[in-house]
Amino acid sequence: MKILVCVKQVPDLESRFVPNAAGTWFEEAGLAFRMNDYDEFAVEEAVRIKEQLGGAPEVTVLSIGPGRVVETVRKAMAMGCDHGVHVMDQDAADRDPWQIAAMIAGFAGPRRFDLIFTGMQSIDRGSGQVGLLTAERLGIACVTTVVGFSLEGRRATAERELEGGARGVVGFGLPALVTCQLGLNTPRYPTLPGIMKSKKREIECLSPDEAGLEAPLTMVSGFAPQVRMGSGTVLEGDAVELAAQVVALLNEKTAVLRRGGAQ
């Protein structure tokens, strides 16, 4: 069995984002990057399947981006992936979901993976398209937003997360692509020996064209902070004084403090 995991490197969202000159995305200088949260669930699930099947499946991890993403590929290898692949793409931030999916499908098609895991979306862009577009291009089954997954032979069962905490249970045969949601598993921390071992491993490097890059279907502009119009009272200052002001205002404008909860 062959498993592919697709991972993206994303910025720390606590950062302050400065638009680039073209207004398409942010300036990278000074930002810290890490593995997309949902992709960690994807890596963990792939490694668990490998362990459940006695180590037989080969797990390949793929990431697209500039040189910095190698660090994320190595993290996935330290978590238990066998092979690392890097599509070296300096312009990855300006690619649209169609182009990213074209490269993943271009890489995956001839290699005939039985299972592909991706995150349900990236936390910085959140298109939620790449997994589905990849599966559709490959002509394989795709199940999204998965919070439960099990495999018996070449038949899989998955639970999709629906609104309000409900779930939809679906069954499908391999090959298939699964997009992972929070709740599927708890990603492991790489062990020190795992980290040491991953550092020595070779990572296959492809160019975007070798992977199968296509022309974009969208054009982006106007990357900027949200425009806001506040309407309420804004208070600033010393915490203790603020607390007194807020209690006074809550007493004036709401009835909640008189209902006995605060005593």
Added chain:
Amino acid sequence: MKTLLVAECRQGRPADATAELFGFARTLGAEVSVAYIGNPDDLPRFDGLVYFADVRDSGEYDPDVHKRLLLQAVEAGRPDAVVFMHSSWGWDLAPRVAAALKAAQVTEVTGVVGEGYIVDSCNGKMRRTVRPLTTTVVLTLQPGAFPALQPGGAPEIHLLRAEHGSNVEFIRYEPPPADGVDLTRAEVIVSAGRGVGSREHVELVKALAEALGGEVGASRPAVDAGWLEHSRQVGTTGQTVSPALYVACGISGAVQHLAGMKGAAFVLAVNTDRDAPIGEVADLFVVADLRQFLPALTAKLKR
């Protein structure tokens, strides 16, 4: 512009959010047709064409079959835009249709500017305008971003024919876990967001909730970080609440969260970033470090 609005049917009922699809079309001044895989006795009411397939034949979740039905509707009506709500059904189906049409897709649209669609990025802190380069575009709309509109009228029906055969089989629905917290009846909710910063600081939020006699809530990022359980999540994929007081601690205010709490009578927001979108709905916005302010407020309330 011609739009094909794709209405969702969930557990036998049409989704309320269908009204937002109509609101979006009105915002654009677009011509409307609707695709509906549902029950024949609850067709969307408007004066126009409904591409209809019976859910008892086509299933509620059957992405392969639904994709082919929608492609039939697109073939027949040649819309410029195929529009879904960004729900667990819509976000799953839209890219399948986009892939088949080789059409650009724009996900979670919050607004329209010229030929472009505005979307959030970086957890609602930033925005971008995405312009499709293909003649047909597939869109999903962020819940709560467009006004709900019930046009009324009697649709003309165009029957779609389901071709069966699917690579994913729907087995059953599982209801939400019963041990969940019901926030919908809480008088006071104190919610933690990403800005709370760490699991330890969630304790400050819990202490304030206790001092106010309220429940603890969470935004999606706080749940994703594992600080609070999913049953406490407020927003489009969590609960929709309407307390007398809603305290948003370190919550930036992504539209998905706002959609779940905009029914609150009074909103107190605590955030270090005075530009945070939560300011749009806050009656009282305290610009402060919650590590100092929350203990001070809790102490003041306990006195």
